[in-house]
Amino acid sequence: MDTSTALYLTMLIPIVAMAGNMVFSARENLRDGITFLCATLTFVCVLVILCNVGNATTGPYELFEVVSGLSISFHVEPLGLMFAMIGSGLWIITHIYGIGYMRSNKEQHHARFFACFSIAIAAVMGIAFASNMFTLFVFYEILTLSTYPLVAHKGTPEAVRGARIYLGILIGTSIALLLTGVIWTFTIAGTLDFTKGGILEGKIAPTLLPVLLGLYAFGIGKAALMPFHRWLPAAMVAPTPVSALLHAVAVVKAGVFTMLKVGIYIFGIDFLASTGASEWLMWLAAYTIIAASVVAMTKDNLKARLAYSTVSQLAYITLGMALATSMGALGGGMHIAMHAMGKITLFMCAGSIYVAYHKTEISQMQGLGRIMPITFGAFLIGALSIIGLPPLGGSWPKFLLMMGAADAGHLTIIGVLMVSSLLNIAYLLPIVGRGFFRPATDTRLPKTFSEAPLLVWLPPAITATGCIVLFFYAGSIQNFLAPIVESTP
Amino acid sequence: MERLLDWTFVVGHMNYWLFIVLMMTGLFIVVARGNLVKKIIGLNIFQAAVFMLYISIGKVTGGTAPIYPVDMQGHMQVDPSIIYSNPLPHVLILTAIVVGIATTSLALALTIRIREAYDTIEEDDILKIERHMAAEDNKEHGAAMGGRA
């Protein structure tokens, strides 16, 4: 199979999955089987691309031209390929988890749920392989719209309100700021193609550069940079598989991925570094890291706490871009993978606890670790990875980011990263501690081992293992991503 | 020497002054009168003013009616020394008059239907009834900026 076919298939197969869900909406097993098959095939296609291309850049493959100069076209480059691998790989796991969660939790409208889920994955693939900002924006909006029904899934007034905030902020920022920025870029640069070294150099006044960067940084609402982070906690009303894949991996990573793409291929790292236009963004990201961690500590609802933790972790990646050094950008890129693995584990564990005992608040979870050791064990590993302790995957990107900060000469940022790690410990580990060491307060809980259903506890166990494995493969990821920051065009 | 008031200009443009007066009278009636039939009359005056404007601009000083005499064989006797008025605006305005009649008759028909439906042709009363209807709608469907927003 040649690369372009595989590339189109990664977007087509999820659409097939969606169609399968709609057509066979009444036949549960067939429907879920089709989706599983499609998820696997999508992953295989991404692997085919990986084998064909490696970490070279190929393309662009133009699908068609919408307006002269603006086309829907795709290319393969390391960062996007890595993102596609994470998205499609974790889709398989999340789908298994989703089946278990939706069935054991007796949620309604399964077919609609999985159909929207599949569209969202197709959109993620489109974002990952987009070769220009126009294509990326189109898929970015499709992703927003397709996840809206997922957030509003329960249909309760609370869910509707959450979905309204979700949509309002994401659509609002993307139309009012991002689209403005994109059109502005197009007007001055005459192109929107992702080009190594950026397309803006010499085309824009240095005083306006921070403004344009601001339009992108705030416009990419999915990156949840403060003060546009409110949608992420609001989206937590969605069923947990959504929170796990979309709001720990696909949607938010699409945001920071876009951020990195913009930084590397639209502005150009060197251009940013030489003009210093991104310095304010760096401080804002640093602020977001600390502030979101502090807010996370005050949350008793587990998913809300994880959501704020995500806000904080996403800012690492923005920070990596804003540092405007190659180490920083690499660290940001790698953090996409590492954080995805860690955070999806945490979310799936949260869902597992909810499925088994309907607990949502951290204060109610005392003693649960003893009866659900696998879930809490996975949670511990995921938490340690997020904190960034070796031998877990999460330690590497932090290391790279610190090196990047040192390269840029911002020692304060190193301090921020360290404080953030401490804060992570402070809000993540007590959850595990309560689970294992405090006596259960709820007398209705069983006394012996009693896990959530297999399909619910197995996926987090797999991803937790993944966190450990990634630690040893961090070097290859770094080598894989290296071409994106090589200064020779 | 600039004079404040150029009488030859004022008198020479008498047709325009009359047009303006007539037009404003008509427009004022449309706006100020509450009776639907009177509004239609106002509209007619307004349109008639435009007809007058068109007719008056067709006039060429010293010109006569633009009719060529025809001899026994049916050939037109064109005499270049005679000045004729411009017939085109008159023809145009014939069309406009027809349109005006159609508009008036349609407006009157609507007025009859309105009278059947509302039992009045006074705008104030109609508005009162409509406001009431809007208020009923709002009561039933939740008050917002419904009705005559």
Add this chain to the structure above:
Amino acid sequence: MSAVETQHVARDLMDQLPVLQVAIPLIAAPLIVFIGNRKLAWAIAFAASAAAFVIACTLLWQVIDGSVISYHIGGWAPPLGIEYRIDALSAMILMLISGIGTIVLPYAYASVAAEIPKKQHTLFYALFMLCLTGLLGMVATGDAFNIFVFLEISSLSTYVLVAMGAHKDPRALTAAYDYLIMGTIGATFFVIGLGMLYMATGTLNLADLAERIADQGINRTVRAGFAFVVVGMGLKVAMYPLHHWLPNAYTFAPSAVTTFLAATATKAAIYVMLRFLFSVFSPGFHFEDWTLYLIFIPFSLLAMFAASFVAVFQTNLKRMLAFSSIAQIGYMLLGIAMLNATGLSAAVVHMVNHGISKAALFMGVGAMVMYSGSAFFDDLKGLGRKMPITGAVMVAGGLSLIGVPGTAGFISKWMLVQAAFENGWWIIAIAIMLSSLLAVIYVWRMFEVLYLTAPSDDCTATDPPLPMLVPMLILAGACIWFGFDTELTLGSARVAAEGLLAGSAGMMH
């Protein structure tokens, strides 16, 4: 681009197309009345508008290279005779109008049967044909007074069509009456303007007018004429402070009429406005520049915000969409006022894209009203779930109205903002984006009512019959299709904009 003249003397049927475009629906109208059979009336109307659509497509195909077709009625050469002039812009608008007319008719058959008493059906189709004639004529003709005649043909039939909604709600009558008064004042202003231009130039042929104004320069009479024409057409366009007739007319007219009007009537008026602003007067005319900058831009911005804001608070979906139309007209006028090629293309392409999206939305509402009895939000609760296809159509139309990527509306919005940046008008670009956020709010209100509220238990609504569904699906498909394939819409709009910017030169013989 230099205008290439094609035929001067009509030789075969192909050469007669410009006049057939208008004549076919015109003849169909009395035919329908004479025959008097309800089903046959529909068939004739459909055949006539389909023929008009085919002709419009053929014409567009002929002029898409930037050429101009000039047709002389009765063989009388302009400026003495009446001339029909077809260029890319007019062919495009002709296609929009006749296309929407053709698509609305199958829908109208069932919708009219539900909303209008039986004995009026033939008259409805006859009036529909007259309205179509008027709108097509306004666009096809190259003679200023002829524009007025066709304008009145379309307006008079529109008043009656709106009043036909009286069967359901008597307020349709007063809406029609208001529209009549305002429409007549607008049309009369237009005639006054023409009179002044005639006084100054002695001609009424648009091309000839352009030439003579260019020759003799600007004087007070021409300026006054310009002002009257703009205000008169402004009323017909429903330009912001002159929009008062629109919400009631759209709300209380029968659904099929609202669909047709929303998609075409204001567009034809904007076309005439464009003709006068760019072809008759050239943009270099300072008075015009100031009119555009000082009047069009502030009022367009006001329309975009105020009308959208009012739309957000409506309780009646039809009325909400009507206010949204006023706001969208603001976008089109803003595009015109940018006075650059991108802005003009944006305005022209938005005329088409908005026409399609609004038609889809109004059709959807119409189908829902057939079951719910009213367009009030709380009567529409959960209908999107009960009527899945209708709901999907409305989602497509709504997204296009917002301008979400992948829909037709996105293309127009993109072009509009790009035009603002090309002019360096920052604030305007941001204003466009902010006002589309208001569109997000009101469209989302609609979605929430349709999908996220529970339908009442005794709700028996299902998707409407096929003849209504197919037109809706075609329009919804077009909303998406033109978001990706812009060859036809934006391509033609670009040619049209170039023709317009060539100014009066484009109209010269």
